[in-house]
Amino acid sequence: MAIVRELLVEELQDLLHAESQLVNALPKMAQAAKNPKLREAFEKHLIQTEGQVERLKKVFEMLGEDAAPKPCRAMMGLVEEGQETIKESSGKDELAADLALITAAQKVEHYEIAGYGTVRTLARQIGEVEVARLLSHTLGEEEAADHLLTEIAKPILQQATLEQMETRAARA
Numbered sequence: 001m002a003i004v005r006e007l008l009v010e011e012l013q014d015l016l017h018a019e020s021q022l023v024n025a026l027p028k029m030a031q032a033a034k035n036p037k038l039r040e041a042f043e044k045h046l047i048q049t050e051g052q053v054e055r056l057k058k059v060f061e062m063l064g065e066d067a068a069p070k071p072c073r074a075m076m077g078l079v080e081e082g083q084e085t086i087k088e089s090s091g092k093d094e095l096a097a098d099l100a101l102i103t104a105a106q107k108v109e110h111y112e113i114a115g116y117g118t119v120r121t122l123a124r125q126i127g128e129v130e131v132a133r134l135l136s137h138t139l140g141e142e143e144a145a146d147h148l149l150t151e152i153a154k155p156i157l158q159q160a161t162l163e164q165m166e167t168r169a170a171r172a
Contacts, residue, residue, distance in 0.1 A: 001126050008122040009065050012056060015115050017069035019053045022046075022108065025079045032086045033101055034094040037152050042105070045145050052138050059131050078108050095160040102153045109146040116142055 026049060030042035060067040082104040089097035116139035123132035 004122055004126050005063075008119055008126065008128075009060075009063065010070060011115065011119045011122065012059060012063075012065075013068060013070035014072045015112070015119065016053065016056045016060075016067060018072040018075035018112065018115065019049055019056065020069060021072065021075050021079050022049050023053065025082060028086060029082060029101060029105060032089065033098060035098045035152065035156060038098055038101065038156075041145070041148055041152060048141055048145070052141065055134055055138055059134055062131050062134075063128065074111055075108070078104070078111060082108070093160075095156055095163070098156050099153060099160065102149050102156075106146055106149050109142055109149065112142045113139065113146065 023046065026042050026046040030039050030046065033039040033042055057067045082101075085100045085104045089100050092100070116135055120132050120135040120139055123129075123135055
């Protein structure tokens, strides 16, 4: 049990650092978004992410551990990739730029979904039912954010496809 608990704490420290990085990155993504629904989704997820940081701190408290973040290199890389996407998209078509932002954001969501699914399972394994419940709540938020990004992408992708077909038809 001690090994599982230690792993749980390490993974929670990783997630705490990951979420803290997102608190800094999401405003930049919102600012870069051209589609109003996408911008709003990033702004709402920022508020949600701030709540997730607080929830993680509560989890640490429940476990009797310090909420000390451990550098999350994976999120560092994903955030850096997102910043590159923003820079590279500045001169691109708005639809393509927003689709690239959604791609970067979904990579982040998938990382978080994997992380929260793991810590929830570890917490259950050692009998930390209330901790697992809080982590399940966050996992649900991350899954909902991923789903929302998919739904926002659909009409953008349809519009981009339509424009591409119209351009091809005009050339013919």
